[in-house]
Every structure is written in structure tokens, then in C-alpha cells.
Amino acid sequence: MNFKHLVVALSVGVASVAGGLAQAQDIGNRTIRFGYGLNEQSNQGRAAKVFADEVARLSGGKMRVRAIGAAALGSDVQMQQALIGGAQEMMVGSTATLVGITKEMAIWDTPFLFNNEKEADAILDGPIGQKVMDKLQEKGLVGLVYWENGFRNLTNSRQPVARLEDFSGIKLRVMQNPVFIDTFRTLGADAVPMAFSELFTALETKAVDGQENPFNTILSSKFYEVQRHLAVTNHVYSPWIMLVSKRYWDRLSADEKKVLMDAAIKSREFERQDTRAEAAKALADLRAKGMQVTEFTPAETNRMREKLGAINKTIAQNVGEDLWNEVQAELAKLRR
Numbered sequence: 001m002n003f004k005h006l007v008v009a010l011s012v013g014v015a016s017v018a019g020g021l022a023q024a025q026d027i028g029n030r031t032i033r034f035g036y037g038l039n040e041q042s043n044q045g046r047a048a049k050v051f052a053d054e055v056a057r058l059s060g061g062k063m064r065v066r067a068i069g070a071a072a073l074g075s076d077v078q079m080q081q082a083l084i085g086g087a088q089e090m091m092v093g094s095t096a097t098l099v100g101i102t103k104e105m106a107i108w109d110t111p112f113l114f115n116n117e118k119e120a121d122a123i124l125d126g127p128i129g130q131k132v133m134d135k136l137q138e139k140g141l142v143g144l145v146y147w148e149n150g151f152r153n154l155t156n157s158r159q160p161v162a163r164l165e166d167f168s169g170i171k172l173r174v175m176q177n178p179v180f181i182d183t184f185r186t187l188g189a190d191a192v193p194m195a196f197s198e199l200f201t202a203l204e205t206k207a208v209d210g211q212e213n214p215f216n217t218i219l220s221s222k223f224y225e226v227q228r229h230l231a232v233t234n235h236v237y238s239p240w241i242m243l244v245s246k247r248y249w250d251r252l253s254a255d256e257k258k259v260l261m262d263a264a265i266k267s268r269e270f271e272r273q274d275t276r277a278e279a280a281k282a283l284a285d286l287r288a289k290g291m292q293v294t295e296f297t298p299a300e301t302n303r304m305r306e307k308l309g310a311i312n313k314t315i316a317q318n319v320g321e322d323l324w325n326e327v328q329a330e331l332a333k334l335r336r
């Protein structure tokens, strides 16, 4: 490298350090309580750590995220209220539990909406996902990014579930969300809405027979210890959403908001990759832990879809026909 190039390289280097320091100067000392519901060893917990580390890195250590798992700060619904009231700064949780706050979130509960992760990423990270996320602001929440909870599958302690008729008689815990309640009552199960934080004990004591969650959660929450049967239904793709209290967000500088947004995007990329890698080998892991696995055939899956057709009409009415049609049109484009 000749002298001229060396001078240029040095001046660029000095500028970037100065830029960083300048950014740090607009950043105050902040401690952010970031709550989540799964345990620290889960995919949710691993991604929360990535987010916390990235915030510290980007802010030069001035902004510290305390990631607090296992619903220690409350259930998803309780944390949402704490953010709205300004008693807690951030959380990540299910979009399904936000339906009582922003009805448009129910679009993501539509059975069989997405056929694969590619479609989910394209819609959630595109203008439609942003539009639905922006609806939260009028209710005191700021959505930053979607993470992947994943495709949901059914476990129970009573019987193998391999066809539509097998749902009948199962007392099934579902998320506190009207679409999930309607979906499983339509399929013949006795749907019982319950917070995630109460679920393991309810399964262990047989207060409920079963539940439905992605493979990752079945593994990390050790549901295989209290559930013998796993039915691979992939009946809906569930997103998680990272939220900030709007009361807190509005007090941040532009640089502080950029730190949180950039760290959120990095955590999203990590979380999806990490979750998919874990899910890819989860079925073998769950079999190895003794679960009896049945996989729904395409024919049985189509029977479920047909049975649930009426649910789609209700969702379209609740979220608004325009949003419903926009999602369907975008999916049709992706499937061409």
C-alpha cells in the first residue's frame, strides 16, 4: 500500500471511530428489561442473548439489555400490559396473544396460511407485515421485528392422532386467542385457553390432555416428559414479535432507536437460522426421547383445511376484507 492509500485508509478509520463515538455520545445509559416466556436454553432465549449482546456492542456498552426468561416478568398478556403502562421496556412473545389489543394480528393465526418459511419471511418482513405491526402503535406498543416460533404440531397424553376424527375427546390447551379456540373446537377437541407459563403443570397433572406448539418448544419445554403422542400437523405458522413500550420508545434519541432496530434485525436473522436448524433435527430428537409420532398425510391435511374453511371467513371479517385479500393476493404472487 503506497503512502497516499495509507493516508486515506487511516482517515477512513479515524472517521468511523469518531462516527461511532459520536453515536455513543447521543446515547444515554439505559437499562432495558426484555421479557420472554420460554426458558434461557430455548431458541427464544438464545436469540434474546444475541439481541442483548448486539445492543451492548452497538451502543459502546451504554445501553444494557437484561433478558429475563421463563415468564419471570409475567405471561405474554401481562408483559404486553406492562409495556403499555411503561412499567417494562421490551418483550418478545406471540402475535396470537396480541389479538385483544390489535385485531389485525389475527391474520397470522389463519390455519395453513403459509406453506413454508419462505412465504412467512416474505409476508412478515414485507409491507403487509409492517402495516399490521404499525397498528400496534395506537395502542402503546412498537413492533420492531418478527421472529419465528414456527409451524405448530399437536401433542397429547391420551391417544395417537393421525386423522381428523382423533381430535375428538382431547382436552387441548390453546393460546388465549379466539381463532385457536374456534379452530380446535371445530376439529372436535375440547379447547382450553391458557397462558404458556401454566402449561407444563397442566399437562403433568392431566388438567389438560394435550397442547400444540412447534417442535422447538416441545423440546425446550420438555413436553416429551409428560406427552407420549406427537402428531405432525403443521396446522399453522406462528410468529413471535419483538415489542417496545411506546412510552419508552418515544423518549429515545434517533441513535438509540437505531441501535435497538439494528440489533433487532440481527437477532431476527440469527433466530430464524437457529430455530430452523434445531427444528430440522427435532423430530428425531423427540422420537429418541420416546414420543410416538404420527404424521398427517396430505389427504388428512386437506380434510383439516376443508373442515376449517368457515374459520377463514370469520378471520377475514375480523381483520378486514382488504387486509385478508391483500395477503391472499401476495401469497398467490409468491406461488406463481
Ligand code: KDG
Pocket: 036, 037, 038, 071, 075, 076, 092, 093, 094, 149, 175, 195, 196, 212, 213, 217, 238, 240
Ligand atoms: O411466552 C411464550 C410465548 O411467547 C409463545 O411460546 C407462545 O406459542 C406460544 C404458546 O403456545 O403460548
